[in-house]
Amino acid sequence: MHITDIIRKKRDGGKLSAEEIRYFVEAYTKGDIPDYQMSALLMAICIKGMDAEETAELTFAIRDSGDRVDLSAIEGMKVDKHSTGGVGDKTTLVVVPIVAACGLKVAKMSGRGLGHTGGTIDKLESISGFRTTLGADEFFRIVNTTGAAVIGQSGNLAPADKKLYALRDVTGTVENHSLIVSSIMGKKLASGADGIVLDVKVGSGSFNKTPEAARKLAEAMVAIGKAAGKPTAALLTDMDVPLGRAIGNAIEVKEAVETLRGKGEPDLVALCTELAALMLHIGGKGAVDECRTMAKTALENGTAFRALLDMVRAQGGDTECLTDLSRLPSAAISVEVAAPADGYIVAMDAAGYGRASLVLGAGRERKEDAVDHAAGIYVSKKTGEWVNKGDTIAVLYTNKGSAVAEAREIVLASTVLGSERPSPAPTVQGVVL
Ligand code: URA
Numbered sequence: 001m002h003i004t005d006i007i008r009k010k011r012d013g014g015k016l017s018a019e020e021i022r023y024f025v026e027a028y029t030k031g032d033i034p035d036y037q038m039s040a041l042l043m044a045i046c047i048k049g050m051d052a053e054e055t056a057e058l059t060f061a062i063r064d065s066g067d068r069v070d071l072s073a074i075e076g077m078k079v080d081k082h083s084t085g086g087v088g089d090k091t092t093l094v095v096v097p098i099v100a101a102c103g104l105k106v107a108k109m110s111g112r113g114l115g116h117t118g119g120t121i122d123k124l125e126s127i128s129g130f131r132t133t134l135g136a137d138e139f140f141r142i143v144n145t146t147g148a149a150v151i152g153q154s155g156n157l158a159p160a161d162k163k164l165y166a167l168r169d170v171t172g173t174v175e176n177h178s179l180i181v182s183s184i185m186g187k188k189l190a191s192g193a194d195g196i197v198l199d200v201k202v203g204s205g206s207f208n209k210t211p212e213a214a215r216k217l218a219e220a221m222v223a224i225g226k227a228a229g230k231p232t233a234a235l236l237t238d239m240d241v242p243l244g245r246a247i248g249n250a251i252e253v254k255e256a257v258e259t260l261r262g263k264g265e266p267d268l269v270a271l272c273t274e275l276a277a278l279m280l281h282i283g284g285k286g287a288v289d290e291c292r293t294m295a296k297t298a299l300e301n302g303t304a305f306r307a308l309l310d311m312v313r314a315q316g317g318d319t320e321c322l323t324d325l326s327r328l329p330s331a332a333i334s335v336e337v338a339a340p341a342d343g344y345i346v347a348m349d350a351a352g353y354g355r356a357s358l359v360l361g362a363g364r365e366r367k368e369d370a371v372d373h374a375a376g377i378y379v380s381k382k383t384g385e386w387v388n389k390g391d392t393i394a395v396l397y398t399n400k401g402s403a404v405a406e407a408r409e410i411v412l413a414s415t416v417l418g419s420e421r422p423s424p425a426p427t428v429q430g431v432v433l
Contacts, residue, residue, distance in 0.1 A: 043171065087247055115358070146314050206239040231283075259272065359403050360377070
């Protein structure tokens with residue numbers, strides 16, 4: 001087989017066979033196809049597209065390109081969740097304990113933040129002592145005893161995706177439906193869970209700018225999960241506005257704990273409840289309505305918070321950081337951003353808020369950058385709320401005084417004031433089962 005024939009075939013709008021797809025994924029992962037040829041093929045895929053069958057084959061080839069995690073040492077059904085990436089998205093820290101408290105197992109591998117989106121591993125590492133790298137035996141033992149563990153992704157999970165994603169990033173080929181579907185589902189299917197719930201974001205902070213694109217993505221991913229023999233479901237959720245009020249690392253852990261202690265923001269509580277309900281449902285715990293009631297009860301009666309404490313303790317974290325939130329990392333500098341005029345907040349650019357948080361030190365531009373766990377933003381006012389000139393719309397936290405002016409500018413440019421009260425989009429906008 002020759003890569004040039006495959007490039008020409010896709011350039012001319014042809015349909016690639018399973019063998020051709022397997023060939024280029026394996027050969028590229030091994031280093032037998034150079035970046036310039038793979039770039040040409042990726043661009044041909046972007047322009048000509050792939051049908052559902054090609055997309056599924058690409059997903060399975062990415063899944064099979066490295067280790068496939070075997071979770072069979074963990075008793076019972078294991079369910080996983082994945083978010084397509086958002087700003088202020090601390091749902092894993094809330095949903096995983098809820099699901100564990102309701103009797104399902106979650107053996108989760110999460111990522112670090114990149115660009116304007118945060119990552120669960122960075123957030124968890126703001127808890128002193130918390131270990132995000134565990135050997136397989138310890139990972140399985142913790143899930144078996146506490147119901148949940150969250151670790152970083154193993155080095156050899158879907159290596160084809162690591163190489164392809166890095167190349168897509170620098171060749172203008174990230175934004176293609178089939179490449180996104182296969183990238184996300186290839187990794188998720190290699191992670192070994194029995195069932196998967198996807199949180200597909202739509203809005204200014206997401207790569208899905210329209211509800212139609214988000215639904216198409218969700219439907220394709222759910223179909224591929226099912227074709228791989230895993231119960232899979234998706235929620236379509238709002239990312240026009242940051243989720244909850246906290247953006248960063250320690251500040252998001254704090255908000256997650258407050259949510260688990262019954263003091264959560266309505267949008268965050270609604271999303272976490274629905275995600276947990278879907279995970280419990282596909283994990284065989286009952287109808288979605290029954291599972292929603294179970295999830296709410298675990299949130300309200302404190303069992304979910306206790307499940308988080310159990311998991312953090314088992315992973316070496318200092319649980320006193322969670323029972324006394326003042327022990328989490330805190331920044332030397334805090335600066336309030338004042339509203340420049342009276343009005344309703346009529347729109348927010350969630351990605352802009354994510355970028356401001358990155359500038360303050362909470363995120364990373366490149367994979368190798370370090371993050372400042374104490375940095376971040378508290379969003380005091382969100383879309384739909386009224387502000388008087390001079391009211392605080394956000395509080396910036398940082399240890400880098402030189403970052404404040406730029407972050408303030410970005411926050412102000414990402415907050416649109418107007419005189420008409422808007423009706424913000426609901427947090428949960430649809431479900432694909
Ligand atoms: N997230 C991924 O993992 N892959 C993509 O292609 C886009 C978002």
